[in-house]
Amino acid sequence: MIMILTCNWLFLDTSISPPIILILFSFLFLDNSEMISPLLGRSTKKKNHFHISPNRFQPPHKTPLYKSVIVRVVCGAIIVIYMMSVMSSKTYEVENPFSLPNVEYYDLGESKGTNRGWERGExxxxxxxxxxxxxxxxxxxxxxxxxxxxxxxxxxxxxxxxxxxxxxxxxxxxxxxxxxxxxxxxxxxxxxxxxxxxxxxxxxxxxxxxxxxxxxxxxxxxxxxxxxxxxxxxxxxxxxxxxxxxxxxxxxxxxxxxxxxxxIVPNVWRPLPEWLGGEQPYDLNSWQESETALQL
Missing domain, CATH: 3.90.550.10 (Spore Coat Polysaccharide Biosynthesis Protein SpsA; Chain A)
Structure with a gap:
């Protein structure tokens, strides 16, 4: 027997497109945001000219390590929440054919009392x-x-x-x-x-x-x-x-x-004095007739 209680889940929008998910994965596994620029549509083609600067040499700017870690953690959390929402919505649709708010659905197709109810938790x-x-x-x-x-x-x-x-x-x-x-x-x-x-x-x-x-x-x-x-x-x-x-x-x-x-009904007997036999069948409201009685 299955009971499903419909409820509203506070997930992010599950309509996020696969390209966006791919971009988030890139943030997790690539060292530099410039490496994913083709995914964003930004050209990485080097300019074809030579330039000499009198200034002191400056190494290429890199994102601080702690910022990179934060970005990856946030992106990972978004991906996990997205995947959970998708899986949850699919499970919900399978278990509850109505998919209606405030509706309780019971599948009693396999529900049956057995002769070992105390062992089965009935x-x-x-x-x-x-x-x-x-x-x-x-x-x-x-x-x-x-x-x-x-x-x-x-x-x-x-x-x-x-x-x-x-x-x-x-x-x-x-x-x-x-x-x-x-x-x-x-x-x-x-x-x-x-x-x-x-x-x-x-x-x-x-x-x-x-x-x-x-x-x-x-x-x-x-x-x-x-x-x-x-x-x-x-x-x-x-x-x-x-x-x-x-x-x-x-x-x-x-x-x-x-x-x-x-x-099923138990057999109920009524106590009587010994001089009347001691007891007699009492619950005649639920007797089962014999074949002979049915023929009569």
């Missing part, structure tokens, strides 16, 4: 929607600190919406503690926006049949809004995480990547 965006989540903040951040995927490769985007408790203030406190430690993550975004969700957060309210249509419609709207505002071209993966998950492997990102799938 960046992950973690999206976390929060609503009346104050009781779960401590547990959630405890899980975050234990994650084995390189924390510097994980950016986190929080969406706090329709909360009546102290979710936002508790979140900011936890972030201050986390980002000031050696376990700090990458870029953190906290977005606050309400979507009019009126369904309560109790188990009975959230799972009542009559509440599902309106509740899930607003959930989808909020999640889509969070992703749209947080996504960037440099991310190889997007990881959605609910704050109320009680138990989760610290290697969850590596475990999911190992399957090398574009879209």
């Amino acid at each position: 960046q992950v965006l973690m999206c976390v929607p929060l609503r009346d989540a104050e009781p779960h903040i401590s547990m959630f951040f405890s899980h975050l600190k234990k994650m084995t995927y390189p924390h510097g490769l994980i950016d986190i985007a929080f969406l706090v919406s329709d909360s009546k408790d102290n979710t936002l203030s508790r979140l900011l406190e936890a972030l201050d503690d986390l980002q000031g430690s050696e376990l700090a993550f990458g870029e953190i975004s906290v977005i606050e926006k309400d979507f009019g969700q009126a369904i309560g957060q109790s188990f009975s309210d959230r799972h009542a049949i009559e509440a599902q249509a309106s509740r899930r419609k607003l959930m989808a709207k909020a999640r889509n809004w969070l992703l749209t505002n947080a996504i960037k071209a440099e991310y190889s993966w997007v990881y959605w995480r609910d704050a109320d998950v009680e138990s989760i492997p610290a290697t969850i990102l590596e475990d999911l990547m190992h399957h090398d799938k574009d879209v």
